[in-house]
Amino acid sequence: MKIVLAGAGKLATNLGQALHAAGHDIVQVYSRTMESAAALSAIVGGSPVTDTGAITDDADVYIMSVTDAAMPVLVPVICKGREQKVFVHTAGSMPMDVFQGMALHYGVLYPMQSFSKERKVNFREVACFTEANDEYAAGIIGRLACDVSDNVKPLSSEARRHLHLAAVFACNFVNHCYAISADILARHDIPFDVMLPLIDETARKVHSITPASAQTGPAVRYDENVIRNQSMLLRNNPLIKEIYERMSMSIHRKYTKE
Numbered sequence: 237m238k239i240v241l242a243g244a245g246k247l248a249t250n251l252g253q254a255l256h257a258a259g260h261d262i263v264q265v266y267s268r269t270m271e272s273a274a275a276l277s278a279i280v281g282g283s284p285v286t287d288t289g290a291i292t293d294d295a296d297v298y299i300m301s302v303t304d305a306a307m308p309v310l311v312p313v314i315c316k317g318r319e320q321k322v323f324v325h326t327a328g329s330m331p332m333d334v335f336q337g338m339a340l341h342y343g344v345l346y347p348m349q350s351f352s353k354e355r356k357v358n359f360r361e362v363a364c365f366t367e368a369n370d371e372y373a374a375g376i377i378g379r380l381a382c383d384v385s386d387n388v389k390p391l392s393s394e395a396r397r398h399l400h401l402a403a404v405f406a407c408n409f410v411n412h413c414y415a416i417s418a419d420i421l422a423r424h425d426i427p428f429d430v431m432l433p434l435i436d437e438t439a440r441k442v443h444s445i446t447p448a449s450a451q452t453g454p455a456v457r458y459d460e461n462v463i464r465n466q467s468m469l470l471r472n473n474p475l476i477k478e479i480y481e482r483m484s485m486s487i488h489r490k491y492t493k494e
Contacts, residue, residue: 240264242314243301244272246351247326254359254384256280263295288313301326307334315339322376328400331393332367343368343377346396350407359384365391416476455487
């Protein structure tokens, strides 16, 4: 299929590469900056454009991988005059109906993964969640998803919002905790790589047991002596201290109930 990618960020870079590898023709890459558009088009082919007026009509599918704030602005512009085409967005929290009234065939292809431009993922392992407003769009979006992933599931906009929220906890917040850990270690000249076996084992455990069963540490039993002493070590950083105390309380309350 002929595809226009609107967006050249982390997700678009990885999805574009996967679609290109699957044999699809990326005819254009649109971005606000020529640097970003050209960088991605150099990898996946097609011409880079920064002017929405230069976006071609000669594509089957228009995939928008842009910020939620940019979506309502770009959708009417890109859809106008191309209403018969298929329009897709890749966002976790944006409803499918952002296209309603702007196009006839539309939907969502949401790859749930943490993407970086510098690190290529095995897209076949990425869970992709799809949604479509009609059978025609469902067929096109389903084909694209199955061409790049072995794990494709239909999901409504409402359920996807909660999936995205869960992913924020499981990925973004956890990674921020890694960053806090790295900062604490760096202040005492301890390399972060000492944490890697611990991180890897924690991740491996939840492949075979529930996260609740895998939980360890002083907060589970609410060891007040340890918690108090560790909290005091953070007294010069009130925000991180509050995060530590609230997280400890959240863990304790969960396991008290269970």
